[in-house]
Amino acid sequence: MSGKASSSQLSVSSSGSGGLSHVYIQHPPLRCNVPRSRGLFYDDGNKLFIIQVFSWKTAPFDPLVAPTSDLISEGPILSIRYSLDAKIIAIQRTSQEIQFFHRETGQNFCHKCNPESESILGFFWTDCPLCHFVLVKNSGLDLLACDAESKSLQLVKTRKLNVSWYLYTHESRMVLLASGMQCNTFSGFQFSSAGIVCLPKFEMIMAKSEANSKPVLAAEDVYIATIYGRIYCLQIDRVAMLLHSYRFYQDAVVQQGSLPIYSSQIAVSVVDNVLLIHQVDAKVVILYDIFANSRAPISAPLPLLLRGLPRSNSFTSRSTAKDSESPEANISDSESKIYGDDWTFMIPDLACDVSNKLLWKINLDLEAISACSSEVPSVLEFLQHRKLEASKAKQLCLAITHNLILERRPVLMVAKAVEVLMVSYSQALKTGSYLKGIKDTEVNAQFKSLKTNPKVNKEKLSGGAERSSTEVHISSSQSQQLGPANSPLNASVSERQESQLTSPAISPDEMYSFVFAPVEEEMVGDSSYLVAIILEFLRSASSVKKKVKPNINVLAIQLLARNERYAELSLFIINKVLEPSKKVAMQLLESGGQNSQVRKLGLDMLRQLSFHHDYVLQLVQDGYYLEALRYARKHKVVTVRPSLFLEAALASNDSQLLAAVLRFFSDFTPGFKTTSDCHTYNRILYEMNSAVAV
């Protein structure tokens, strides 16, 4: 589904792509078909998916990527990981031995541990300055460093501990070592580039099914999740049917509350900082945004959707089976099976169908999520936290706000929505994630496409039963236009945009061009509602200490003047609710055509902002010639031509005035007496006076 198509049905109650879901996997998957292969590994340090000697890059995810292969010697592979610079491959051969291969030179060496007392549980590479390689054994950790030629490993440090099993993610750089009878006592170490952080020991709570039973915590029941840069540990308590969460701090581990689970088999993914809890038995996913304080799920549990399959396929046939014609032959049933028995989930966002050797990337369907909630401010907040599809989130935010105003939702709600956007913008500026000068045109183009279908908006305004049917019609027609062949291409397009936009934050200027200006054009009827919204917008902007561009002020003036709400307009100006600027002043002068008081406000503003030239011109235009001259003299405005005054004075047909103006220039403008203007007007004045005399 392309960005364009999706954005035109942004607030449609369900996205028209086949079924209700908030999370999808995009067909086709990465097919890792290697004949006669065993063992399937994921090297999260390098984001490589490895089967024997073949490795597939999974980031960025591209189902058509070709595998690379390395030549390694024969032998069993218990585990395999590439060094972070991808020069060395480490392969665990047995529980005592790890073999290292140089990819360039083909050299190799071995590292062994004491065969009697120890066995290797696993290993990983780190970017920690102290050590490059960490070996996890049942007796503790060995921290090893490579020598300069990378020919052997030196032991830097050992930590003695009893370890039952361990857990490591490269994302968090954190290793958790389980020990104890129930395996619920944990030691944690973080190997970050800043050094090693040793966490205090902590215990995980486990409910007992019977008084004396002592359940043992399994490695599969614990996850390390990195959400918004914070590190959490999630523990499944099968007895209590709860997912406990713990947050790691430098010096403490704090329990953060629990989430309910509804399935005996649970898997956890994190996509774009959203926590996905797969209730595997029930075949549904529940989404949580841990950023918000509430522990309530973002939306109702819905199945994981397989997208991009032809319609005839059994899974999607429910909705639109009848219109589809030629099913693609090569789609096997196995590919469309969701949550198969041997599905494994890899942190953060990959799912692997082991038996079929298929790798899926899990994606969020932002449109669907945003469409499912009527709590618009919280939806916007959610969208503003999305980094992965920042540009799509941004468009969604703009479109939602746009529609919110068009539909004349309560001012308080819109105010809250706008505030969310402004707060997020100011935060993005603080953290520097809001790139200035992002390709406006691109956003613009996409937004335009959103608006190309005015029918959608109109239908929404009119409301009623037929509205939904129309929208469904639109969406289905659009999804028909997009053949399945289109999808991978579009996916790559959105990938490109992601690299440009790192934050969905919306600047006040964009609010104007993509929300207020279009809304103003489309809105019919009383504009005081829009004024109220603009005011709330100004309020949010000022509460985060951000200035708005004059164009929004100009718009507010136009709206107020159009409704002849001059009392409010002058209050807005006098109290600087609409900040003074030349544009604002000019708009006041223009709107002041109907109301002299408004015009005066504009004049005063020009004067106070020291736009002397314009001020003098306006005074002349109003017929205050002498005042204009006095002002020009005081502020040394020399840019206004004498002839302008002279012509105006002549036009007034007042010889006294003409004389005064002439005298002024003769006295105060050096060289004026020799100009042709001087002679011409002196003659005219003479004629005027003689005419009066006669």
Add this chain to the structure above:
Amino acid sequence: MGMATANSGGSEGMELCIFDLRRGQQEGQELDKILFFFPADLPFSTQLSVIGLSEGLITFTRIFSPEAACELIEAERHSHVFYEAEPDIWMVMVVEKSKEAEAIWRIDALREVLKEIHSLFMMFYGPVREMLEKDPSGGLTRAHLYPFVMDYLSDFLVGKKTQLPSFRDCLKEFGTVQMLTVGREAAIEVQSLVRVLESGAGATHCYSLILFQDLLVSTTLSPDDTINLFAYAIQRLSPRALSSGASSWSYLRRGSTPSHVVVGPTFATVSVSDQFHHLPANSPSQDNSYHVKRPLQHNRWSKGKDGFLVTDIWGTETGSLIPSTPTIWLQQTGERMYLCAYQYKSLTLILLVPLSSILNGEQGVSLVKQQVLENASLKILKVEEKLSKGWGGENAYHVSGYRYLLIDDDRNVSRASPPAKVTTLAKESLLAMSKLREEVDLEKSRSKWDNADRDKDLEICIRVKNNAWVIARTTRGKELYMVLERANETLLYASDAFEKFSDRYCGGAFSLD
């Protein structure tokens, strides 16, 4: 009560009448013209002679100036101030001149009083002409006018005398509003509250007025309606008005008594102003068949439990004890509106809801009130907090060394030195300023006829006997008056001081050369 007290009333030195030129044109029916006369106990012959003189002059001057007839008669001992309130409905005030009694008047200020009486009357009852058409006998109009004007005048009672604005009030401007200066952030909050108020009522075209203390913060009404409602609000609805009971027009008295002293409704005031509060038996309102509401009566407003102000002036709804919600009539739209006033600490909010938009009367109004409370109470707290934080107190707008009055004619806004500070000025200074203002008034009305759409620049500087500078400058619809006592003797000094003030407090509006 009755005749006896009426005679002892504080009417000396002042007569006030309202008459309709379209009535009583037949011989013998002259009495029909009179809609109101104060003092009411004057014999009809005297009343008729005052009105007859006025009518004669109006008819005579109309020959030369049909649109604007007679404005003023200056006799040796009296001034007659004319005001044509509505076509052919005239108000005339006769004041006695007396140097000793400090009865030195500025005519425009007196005319503003007449204008305010009429505007307020219209705000509550609609145009006089319409009322006359409704009841051609005039009884309805007289029954309304009499108590209304008497209630109004009772505000000017000092002791037993009606004290009209004199030269001592030259640094005040009647018929304008005084505004609170607010910062941008607070202003945005206020405006946001206004939107919530007006949209919360659910009806179309509500209006609102927000006051802090006795100062206007926001209005969405037209300028004329704003002036009227503002005047009423600070007299009867503001926290000060509620707490101080039957005090006089605060614009006259403000500052001369400490504002925080709560003066309860004392018996003394009531008994002195007997004539005002209890209508004499021989008054035209004798006819009790008219049910007359007296919105200007004192001590009839109080704060209800829910924060809304309540009054029994408008009676109660038939069959219940709930007081009816007051209604007012808007000049700009000619529409009748329910007036809901809400007060929180120093903040007074007035919401006007069209009668036509509420179908089920009081029930609907209380629903609106409830909605306002639901939607806006948080914002009200916030606004009150912001405004109180920025509030500089009674003397917030005092500028040391200056006694000033700044008027913006376009917006009908004025700001002046606090009254307590003005009273420190010498009598000479005040007299000079009053005289100067009269000159400016004259000049203004002249230029209005000469060139209606252009404002004239004017500057006058006077050195008074007591060595004070009295300065006036008008420019493009703004006026600034200033008294500088104990100042340097050079004109340069005075004009420098003036420029400085203009630059700092008027955005440079008066320093054009």
